[in-house]
Structures are given as structure tokens and as C-alpha cells.
Amino acid sequence: MPSTRRRFLGLAALGVTGSAGFTSLDTRAYTGSQSPTDWPMGRYDPPGTGYNPTVSGPKDNVAVAWTHRAPDWFRGSTQPIRRGKTLYVGGNGLLALDTETGKRRFSFQGPYHSSPAIAPASSYQTKTLGIAGLAGIYGLNANGGWELPFTDMSVGGERWTGPQSSRPGFFGPAESTTPVTVNGTIYTALPGTNSVVALNPNNGKVLWQRTHHKDESVSGMFNRPAVDDGIVFVTAWPQQATAYRADTGEQHWHRELEEMTVLPPVATDEGVVIPTRESVQLRARSDGALLWERNLDGNVTDSTPAVADGTIFVADERESLYALSLATGETRWTVPFDGKTTPVVADGRVYAVDSLWALEAFDVATGEKQFEYHPSEVPLSPPMVGDGMLYLANRGRVLALEEA
């Protein structure tokens, strides 16, 4: 439901538009196909690998290319996404920035907190950004709508308010609740509920909804779904690992794991990578059967693995970042790393932000640390990679880091 202020602004817009008319915020129509540098959703792709094989970032050290100081309302801690030359960052609203200069294209405040996900919307000339808030899902206009001249107001920035929960999460949605878009459908956990939903990006209508422990007093929100080859893989506390058919929501398989805490899955050709508090598992895509399990003696509560070229990069949230063989679970290398992280991989580098503060880069093959960067503010989001740059949300600002 729109806030009181926004509705009031909506009314105020009437008087202004009558005399001055509208101007389009952005003349570019985002209707082209995805470019290699695009990063269309949090964790890069629907399977949630965090690996873009077509881009590269800084290799040996970093320097700040630009800093964008956001409006006061902005609180960024989630991974930026990218389409063309536009960077989108969620955090108590939405920021759209030019990737080369950091100049703001548009912004508006709202209950939007996750990374956005870009979805084609057949009814519209512009894409829809699916984004999660504290208590629901929203659809935003990827072009920002129409700016009202001589004001900081706009019309049409928010297209729809999707399903809402009556119980907003106390700390808000984590990175792992980021929406995923595939084939014109948005898949996402519904914040504050035990449900995963498939939404129409045109109007936010629920195509299907599945809920675990529906009639029990168990509260465990689904993690970020991993979608691949027509199957939606989801995990949730306690012990939940389930696969649904993407088109109908019909259950494909369901497994109750031994571990209560289950982290976001990653879908791969070899199977579904499912991290738990202590271990990492690979399960068969077809029926969820356990293929291997590697106990890391971890204490993972808020990390997500990345998978690139047959290697899993995962933190144990005690003392190490691991590179594990996707085929066998065997360790390829470990490096000291004591906090939670959601790493990304590009062109031979693993980029991992330790405990929302220290950005570290490691060589994919050896684990050798290449550089470390400490911002002046916390939290620091997971990075997005492209054009030799790293883009990160950093509380009240957005950073672009380049090769030093």
C-alpha cells in the first residue's frame, strides 16, 4: 500500500502536470536483449551461481573510480544489479546510476530493500524490476517512470504492489531473499512468511504459491530460490529442501535434511548445492538424493556459496573460505576468512566481502589473496562485477572500484 506521503504527492502531482506536463526520465528504452556485462539479478543468474563468465573485475588491487553519495533515505547493503549502462541499487528505495560516472539517473524512496531483478513485462515498453521489501514484493518501472518537472517527484515509478505479509521480518529481508527472474516470471520468497511465489511481472499477480508448514506454528522464510531448467529449488529452516516445477508450482521432490539451518541453494548441471550450518551437500536435481556431503564443521548462518567452473566457494563462518570440487566435495584450497560472505566470481578472481566490511579478492585457482579493501562506512554489500569494475552499495553511498 502506498505510504501516506506518496499518496499525497500523487495528488499534488495533479496540479503540476496540468500546467507543465511530463518529461521522460530516460530516453533509452530497455527492450534490447541482455548484454554480456548485464547482471540482471542478485547472485547474477537464476541458478544463483554468482559467476559471470563474460566479465572481469580488478585483478591485483583496487582504487575508487567514483563514489555516489545517495539521498539521506538510502541505506544500501544489497548487491547492485546492472542493465546496459544503468546500475540499480535497492535500500529503502531505489537508486539508478550511470555505471561510468556514477551520476544519478533517477531515484525514489520506498519500502524496497533487496537487490532488484530485471524482468521483461509484455504489457509495458520498459522492463519491470522485481524487488522485495520488509513485508512484500513490489514491481518497479526500470526507467523510473515520469519525473514531474521542477520537483523531486515522479509518477509511475512503482507499477504494482505484489503479495504482502502481515508479519514483516524484524531485520528485513536478507540478501538471500532476492527475487529471481526467468522467462518472464518472478520467483521469490515472500518476506515474513513460509511461502515461495511465482509472480507475473506485468501486474504482480501470484501465478502460484507454495508454503511449508502451512498449518503449523513454524516460521522459516524460504531462502533465495535457485531456478534452472524449469525447476525452482528452495531451502528453508527447518530442514527444508524442495523442488517445484517453475510453470505450475507442482512439487517435484521434497527432502527433510538432518540439519535444521539450511542456506540458499545453487543449481548446477551436476546437482543442487545445498549449504547447511555445518556442511555442504550436493543433491540430485531429479529427486533430491544425496550425492555427497562435505562436513566443514562450520557455523554458517548467513552465507551463500558461489559456483564457477566446477568449484564451490563457500565460507564456514568460523575461520576459512573453502574452494571445493563440485564433483566430489574435496577441498581444492582454503584461506583464512572468519566472517559471513556471499562471494562472486569473475575472470579468475573470487570477490568476497567479509562480515559486511572487508572486500577481499582471491585467485580462483590457488586461493592466494590479491587485495583487500576497507571502506569508511559499513555495511558493504556483495560486489557486482563488470567492465573491469566492482560496484558495491555501502550504507549511504554506492562505490565503483577499478584496478589501481
Added chain:
Amino acid sequence: MPGNEEAGNETVSSLGHSSPTTQLSTLGVLKSALGCIRRDPVLAVPFAVVGMLVALVDWLRQHDSVPAVPTDALGQSVSVTYSVFPQGTTRTVRHVGALVDLETRYLLWAVGLEVLVPLAVGIAGWVTITRVLDTHSGPRALSRYIALAAVVSIPKLLGGFSVDIPGFLFGLLLLAVALFVLTRLFLLPALLVTGSSFVTALRQSYHRARGQGMTIAGLIVLIGLAYWGLATVPVAGGFLSTAVVAPIHAVAIGTVFSTGSGETPSIPADHIASRDTRSDESQ
């Protein structure tokens, strides 16, 4: 019937007016309006037709691919959804923000739906009030009526009108001001129907509402509650709110207008008492 003091009817003289005026109680006006509709059921037909259209548009909004949201008021514990021009409360609303950057065919479809309802509601209100006043007005009066009815529905398309109320007393003050303004605009539709220009209609509505403020305020609250209450009925709410309440609203406007102007063409005599009549009786 002259001299018959129906429930709550009373008679006053408006200061500054040479002609005598008659005042009805809120319930008196509603009874009178229901009596008019009972004697002339055709009065209910326009809004019954529009009610079906409203229900259809509600259904289409819920099933097409353009975003729509439930009407805000339906989520409230209680609400007064009164409009100056007789119109039911729809169960869904499509905000203008949902229209930005639509593909042309979807834009035409969505705009068409949003234009169709105010147009139909405007025509139904105009026809009903014209009939209850037993008057004749031309296309200019109709176009003025429809144009103004459409303008007052624009805030709803923009997402509604609401303000932050910092305190209870300020809220009460705001409510009183809103009620006062709506009271003074109550007769605006009837004046437009009878051919007055916008400015004249506004001025006349303001003056004619004098002395009948409490009656009209009561009507506004009761009619607004009824619009909202019936709209909360699942599925059929839009139809019920429009088909049942809007004709009563329209006829009530005609009743108060006729009473204030000393004309009683369609009003049952037993619901009206004039000061002159009573004076005559006392003599």
C-alpha cells in the same frame, strides 16, 4: 400532506431569502428518496445498469494484465466513501502510475476502462437527478456534469488523497472542515443538471445549503457509510454500492434541492411541511 409532521421534519426560514424554505431531517430526506424510487422505479434503472458495468470493470481490472489494487477503503474497519457526485465505491482501482510506459494497446484498453466508468456514472447521475427534478437540460449541462464528475474522481486514479494527522483534535478539526465543504457542495450536481454554470452552481450550492447543514451532513455520513458498507460485500460489492446507494443519493440531492427551492415536483407531500402551511393552519 400539508400539516403532516413526519418524523423529524421541521421548517425554518433562511435569512436573506424572501421565499420560504422547508427543511427536512436526514431520515425524512432518505424516506422521501426511497418513496420517490418506490413510486417511480425507473429512477433506479440507470444506476442498476451502471452497477453491472462497475462490477464488470472490477472483474476486468482483476483479470487483465495491467496492475490494479483493492480500493483502500475496503481494508478499513469503517469508512465514509462519499463523493459529491452520486457514484458507488468500486472494489478495485487502477492508479495512473500503472499506465506509465504501457504498450499502446494495453494503454488504450486501460484508459478506456477508466474513462468508461466515470462517463457511465456521470450519465446515470444526470439522468436520475433530471428525472427526480422533472426538469429538462441540454447537452451542455450534461457535459458540465460529466466533466466535473470526472475531475473529482482523478485523485482516486492518482492513488487517493490522504494527509498525515498529527493529533486527535487536529483530526477532528480536519474532519469538521471536510464535512462543512462537502455539505456546501451537496447540491452542486442538481444545480449543474438544471443548467447552471460551474461558478454559479458552486455559489448557489454554497448558499442553498445554509440552514440545512445538519441534515445534509447526516446524509453525507449515512450515504458514505452505505457506499462503503455495501462495497465490502465480496464480488458483488461494486454493483451493490452503485445500484443500491447511488440512486438514493441522487434522489436525495433532488429532494433537498426541490425542498430548498420551494419546488416539490417529485417529493411526496407527506414528507414536507412548510412554515407557511403551518402558519396557515394556526390562523
